[in-house]
Amino acid sequence: MLNVYNTLTRQKEEFHPIEPGKVRMYVCGMTVYDLCHIGHARMLAAFDVIYRWLKASGYDVNYVRNITDIEDKIIKRALERGITPDQLVAQTIADMHEDAAALNLLPPTHEPRATHHVGGMIALIEQLIANGKAYPAPNGDVYYAVREFESYGKLSGRTLDKLRAGERVEIDPNKRDPLDFVLWKAAKPGEPSWESPWGAGRPGWHIECSVMSCHHLGEHFDIHGGGEDLQFPHHENEIAQSEGAHGHKYVNYWLHNGFINVDGEKMSKSLGNFFTIRDVLQHFDGEVVRFFIVRSHYRSPVNYTDSILNDAKQGLTRLYTALRGLELPASTGIDWSNPYAARFKAAMDDDFSSSEAVAVLFDLAGEVNKTRDVQLARLMKDLAGVLGLLQREPEEFLKAGAGEGELTAEQIEALIQARRDARTNKNWAESDRIRDELIAKGVVLEDNAQGTSWRRA
Incomplete structure (x- = not known):
């Protein structure tokens, strides 16, 4: 039985979908005014794993992840760049999809854009x-x-009384109460706008998700997710809007992923510790970044440093090395009665505990290294696939990633041939020199009966 931690009740609960065998899930996606950062990667990968596990558990999943393509930040950034909001949005969405591919994210079932649902927003406000x-x-x-x-x-x-007591917002004379939030913004000169019963304007941020989720999933659905920072006010306001309009429960299970900190501090441009996904991908393979995220529980805070990413790279290298050189049989599906698979399933059924699931992969890798059992290796690859990992050929991963100043694969092969020639001529000193040179440049040689293989350290 799958158990999930429900933010609404602050406890783990057995998961029972509204419609047996089917799951309807909505996750708040990107506001597309700039490149996605490493915190966005955490959210995207966390809910990708949840999506994958629901599918692996046999559910027919309708996964909706929206795009906010009209918002103050978009208008401001487009003005700064001297382009239209539409041009900015188109480029940023393309960049987001490239980043998603690098992290091996499955596309959602639907990816609605806010500007395509303005009519529904007006109707909900009415x-x-x-x-x-x-x-x-x-x-x-x-x-x-x-x-x-x-x-x-x-x-x-947060009760209304506590919110009011802590209120420091400047009083807006247009509001009846300082806590009230905007649903529709009157048009300003030069900004995109739509006609409405209240004059030209555009929707507020919160109303968008209420409309897009209900359009694709119905007025009452199973799971709503997003980053921990969205609990208040965004998700709180979504509940107020949706339940205030429809008169019944909006969502059964609320899931929120934890933050990524950088060197122990909250990521912030003002602190100079802000990294886009593309910044990180200049130095680390996309699968390494995914593994770094997946090996932690989705609700736990995660610390980002180069040393931690390097540790993740070493861990993923260990897993790929276990599969190296094995001819795996075709997959026939996962036998969940296998002890390793059963442990993996128990971990994932406990609030999607991918950290414990990764521990099972390492145990499997150790057994594969000892036995070279291709059936165990096949199971290891299939289980890892549920987490979006280990689906490349081992050689591709182990030899990938020549960065600035590093040797290319062709240069490495040439040095290995030179070392092979030196060994043939019994020039052991030259052979050792070449090996030391390769080690110094981050290349590990592995001599075996079949010859010499290599991987990046």
């Missing part, structure tokens, strides 16, 4: 006004009346 949960303001904005939703704060645990 329903909220009719239900007494929202009101148009004199300035052309429309606000959600937070105090009209009695259970506001149930996801984040």
Whole structure:
């Protein structure tokens, strides 16, 4: 039985989908104004693993991950670059998809864009006004009346009284209450806008996800996910909007991934410790980055440093090395009664504990190294595939990644041939010199009965 930690109840619960055999899952995706950073990689990979495990468990999964393609940051960044918001959005979405491919992410079932659902947002806002949960303001904005939703704060645990006591926001004369949030923004000169019953304008951020999720998954669905930072106010506001409009429960299980810190501190451009996915991929293989993320539990905080990424590279190298040189039979599916597979399943069924699942892979690798059993190696590769790992040929991974100043594969092969010639001529000193040169340049040689193989250190 799959158990998941539900942020709404602050406890693990048995997972029971609304419709047997089917799972409807929505995850808040990117606001496409800039390149994705390493924190986004954590979210994307975490929910990719959850998606993969649900599918491996036999569920028919409808996975929706949205794109926010209209927002203040997009308008500002496009203006800074001297291009239109549409041009910025198109390029940023293309970049995001390239990064997703590098991390071996499965595409979601649907990837809706906010600007394609403005009509639905207007309709939902009209329903909220009719239900007494929202009101148009004199300035052309429309606000959600937070105090009209009695259970506001149930996801984040923040009561209205506590929110009001801690309020430091400058009072907006257009709001009836300082806690009210915007659903529709009146148009400003030069900004994209749509016609509405309240005049030209554009949607607020929170209303987008309420509409896109319900459009693709229905008014009540199984799982809603996102980064820990979205619990409040974004997801809290989604609940208020959706339940305030429809009058019933919105989502059964709320899942949130933990943060990535850099050298123990929160990632921030002001601290100079901000890294895009592309920054990291200049130095590390995309699968190494994925392995770094997957080997930790999705809810736990993760610390990012070069040394930790190097450790992840070494760990993934150990796994690939165990598969090296073996001719694996074709996969016939995973036999979950196998003790290793059963342990792996128990780990993943315990709130998607990929960290424990990775430990099973290392145990399998140790056994494969000892026995060279191709059936165990096949199982190891199939289990790793559930996590999106170990699906390349071992040689491809072990020999990949010549960075700046490193030897190319052709240069390495030439030096190995020179060493082979030296050994043939019994020039042991030259043979040792070449081996030492390769080690110094991050290349490990492995002599065996079949000859000499190599991998990057």
